[in-house]
Amino acid sequence: MKVLIIEDEDLAVAKLKRSLLSIKKDIEIVGVTDSVESSVAWLESNPAPDIILADIELVDGQSFEIFNRTEVTSTVIFTTSYDEYALKAFKVNSVDYLLKPVQKEELEVALNKFSNWIEKPRTSQTIDPIVVNVENLAAQLQERLHVKDYRKRFLVKSVQKLVSVNVDEIAYFYSDDKLNFFKTYSNKRYVVDYTMDELETMLKPQDFYRISRSFFVAPDSLEQISDYFGHRLALKLKPDHDKEVIVSREKVTDFKNWLGK
Known part of the structure; x- marks a missing residue:
């Protein structure tokens, strides 16, 4: 069994080596890389290993970038310090994860999972788990791990x-006469020193929807929604706004979907 270790901490590398060599006598550690750049270079100039043990956080970025930049057909086991709850749904055939510090017993279970698979009889209907799209799986994991810290x-x-x-x-937030404001449910109005585009990056999408270039609304601010000419929607807000509040035509479908979530 040929193993590539992608890890930028010397102590972690040493521990993985010891654990691997004590688990199976036929394990060969074919390489150790410590960055996205060096890993891509190694994978493009060497035969694919059976197993890749990859830390998520590397010195020059996240190991997910490796799979975006080069084809990977090996079984991948991510090692990570992230919370187990965020990763629970991610165990699939060709991608596994281990929490750091990696325990020898857990590493052995992951390796046995791979060994058991390759020893099974193969049929033409067998789905090869090693060629599962690692890029898509990595993207799913990355999405789970990175919960944006909204304002x-x-x-x-x-x-x-x-x-x-x-x-x-x-x-809600709105623009008026080149200034941006928000209004509270207690009907207090304040100037906010951010552009509408900046606010879009700060506000949690589930909590505020940008119905037009100049308006964000929260679900609880919607008192009434009515059809409006031009396939648009008109909103009555609480507290009341002194001008028409219109959902632009190109936003209507997405706005309805947002409300239904």
Whole structure:
């Protein structure tokens, strides 16, 4: 069994080597790389190993980038310090994960999983788990691991004071006369010192929807939704807004889907 180790911590490499060599006598560690660049170079200039043990966080990025840049047909076992809850749904045939520090017993289970598979009788109907699309699986894992830290509050000016307003107090954001504002459910209005595009990166998509270039709404701010000419929608908000609030035509379908989630 040929194994490539992708790991940038010397102590972790040493421990993996010891564990691997003590688990199976036929294991051959064919290479050790410590970065995305060196891993891609190794994979493109050497025969594919049977197993790749890959740490997620490397010195020059995440190991997922490796699978975007070169074809990988080996079984992949990710090693990671991320919370197990985030990874529970990710065990599939050709991709596994181990939490760091990697325990010899858990590594042995993962290797046995691979050994048992290659020893099974093959038929023409057998789906080869080693050629599962690693890129897609890595993208799924990456999505689970990276929960964006959205804005929880805004610091705004009120008369001569600064006030911190929690996001869950905000009903909607809007532009008016080259300034951007938000209005709270208690009907207080504040100027916010961010562009609408900047706000889009700060607001959790489940909590606010950008219905047009100049307006974000929260679900609880919607008092009434009505059809409007031009295949658009008109919104009545709470607290009330003094101008028409329209969902642009190209946003209508997505807006309805957002409300239904």
